[in-house]
Amino acid sequence: MDFAQRLGKLDPRWIWAIVMVIVFASVLAPVSVPVPMDPQTQGAINYINGLPKGSNLFLAPEYSPGSYPELDPQVRVISILAFQHGLHIVIGDSGFALGPQLAEAQVEAAAAFVTGKACTNPGTPQTVCGDLKYGVNWVNVGYKQGNGPTENNMERNFQTATQGVDFYGQPLSGYPLSKDIQGVNSKYFSGLWVEDTGSPGCQEWLANAAIPGNLPLGCGVIIMEGPTHATFYAAGQYKALLVGARGAGAIEEKLKAPGLGLAGQETAMFASILIVIAVIAGNYVYFKTKGKKAA
Amino acid sequence: MLAPQWLAATAPRWGIFHPGAAGAFISLLIFAIIVYAMIQMARAGRPMRTIHALPGLDAMDEAIGRATEMGRPTIFVMGIGDVTDQMTITSYPVLAHVASQCARYDTRLINPNRQPLVYAVNEAIIQESYLEAGRPDAFNPEDVRFLTDDQFGFAGGVMSIMEHEKPAATILYGDFFAESMLMVEMGGMIDTVEIGATANTAQIPFFMAGCDYTLIAEEMYAASAYISKEPVLVGTIVGEDIFKFLMVAVIVIGTIWASTGGKVGFATFFKM
């Protein structure tokens, strides 16, 4: 058996072992790589900076812990941009039970970064991060089950749809930020940002809240969903599209706020190189053994 | 400023329809009328066009035959969608057909599920199929099982079943997300014929790359018509195609209109 035939019969676990070596090497000896900004990611920054200062942004973190490596960094950078621009954030979703909890941790991290002060009492209604505090600068209404109809209800009657309480069971009427909000629409919010990992996600919020509520929608997605959502972005239905940890990494680099987005980029780069090598090797095997089979 | 431009493009608000829904409802009505007309024509005995060959569906019977010869089971995974998911609903006739074939050939059929309601429906479908094939004794309720509703837990469970049971035929038919790649590659590591079908555009490339046969989007919706060859069902596919031509016409007109700086009126219909 020649080299090409032996390579063709390679146990896939050897390939996995090489990937593992690359991942461990880049974790143990990280190399900083620049992540250039692309027009689409710049569009996400322009989206947040284009919203009126002091207005409210609704953040819908429709993702589960499985997607947190890609979407947590996105929530963090969007929150940093929002706080730097003077926006207030209301967190809530209707598809994934753990999304708001994951997102609030990132919003708190963003608040700590923007103010330069660590948060006291994190994960509670008494959280204070320097000048930014829960109830004034952000509120977490939590997961309200029901998917599309609940999103539609939030657009028309926010207090009823959320049962008037936040994630911690406290009345929304007790917070300066949320007490007067009656709907997720252009009367009370200037923007809607959705983090999407599949379904329900950006498309449902677009149909149920953004269009009837006349809100510009920005969408953050995992890298696998990027091409799917590109159709809506190209058509102008989404006003911004942020794709994967790479998009978040590019913004982290621009804001000089390194985090999980940037952390995995050199691993992604070396893994990409490995995949290119794998394709070349696979085709070497194919063309070498194809001739032998034909013979 | 971005916000004022978007607010300026507000569509007119109608009191009858939900904002943004009027155009969609009218389109739906037109589609329903066309499909209904085709159904009535089929019932009246008018000849209907045939659906072109779908290798993925043709291969199912061969794959089940292969499993029978090798004495190994067939596994049917219906994705992770819930019972209201279109792709799940469209998978039911295919599951019924596969179960019927497995009953006929006395091949074991394993059906792991992520959703409890889907599991309940699938168990009933498979049991009914075995009954109709005259083999109620061959139905093993333990082969239709609920694993977990966690997405990747389910993928891990399916991979474990595939590794230990070593099915000779693997049918992945339904709504899949990121976990599909894990199942496809697991199938690539065991000697199995893989048939993949989904309408989720993000997962179609993985199925195309890893599966032996793939059904893309509307091909999976045509399955029940293709398998049964019922004129009424084929009529609905014909109605679908007619509406598709209408949509292409609208797209062409809209493109020309948008490219030549047309007036607001045309676009407003679609934003109603």
Place this chain on the structure above:
Amino acid sequence: MLITALAGLVVVVGEYFQFAQNMNVLTTFNTWFQVAQTVAFPIGLISLFLVHGANVQRKRQRWVLSLLLIVVTSIYLVVSLITGPRAGTAMDWVYQGYISPAGSTLYGIIAFVITSCTFRTFRFRSREATVLVVAALFILIAQSPLGGLLWSKWGTIGDWIVLVPSNAASRAIVLGAYLGGFATAIRVLLGIERAHIGGMAK
């Protein structure tokens, strides 16, 4: 079939008409569905216990793992019912400490399987396959920092490939898929499609 048709009609009316939105028809309907789904959960749990209980009883292959599953599921179920899904509870501790990382780990395994899949399947078999593989590699490099390091325009061209030609194909597929879904829905509503209630299509 009548129930299916009526339910479908209610959903259509609730989705499109303002008066039904004002009456919260869909919200009520959705709540009923959530309740039905929740009630169905024990069905899945019973199936799990039956299958794995049989494994343990008959001492089949890997019965120890089945026993472990039954024990862990039972303990977690009882703990969750007692403490509830609040932050800081035992249920939350198990979820954050084990279930969440396990899900993320399996998601991470995709990177490994994609690499082995590309070695196994990405071939320049034909002209179309060549275009596909070259475009895929281009986008892959564009999505990583490597693209920007090699050439400043890589990301822009990558964005163009995704937003223009890939988009066109994607739209065509999505259009067909949703029309297929509509047709399936109409078949179910009219009672032509009956596999879900135990009969092949008539």
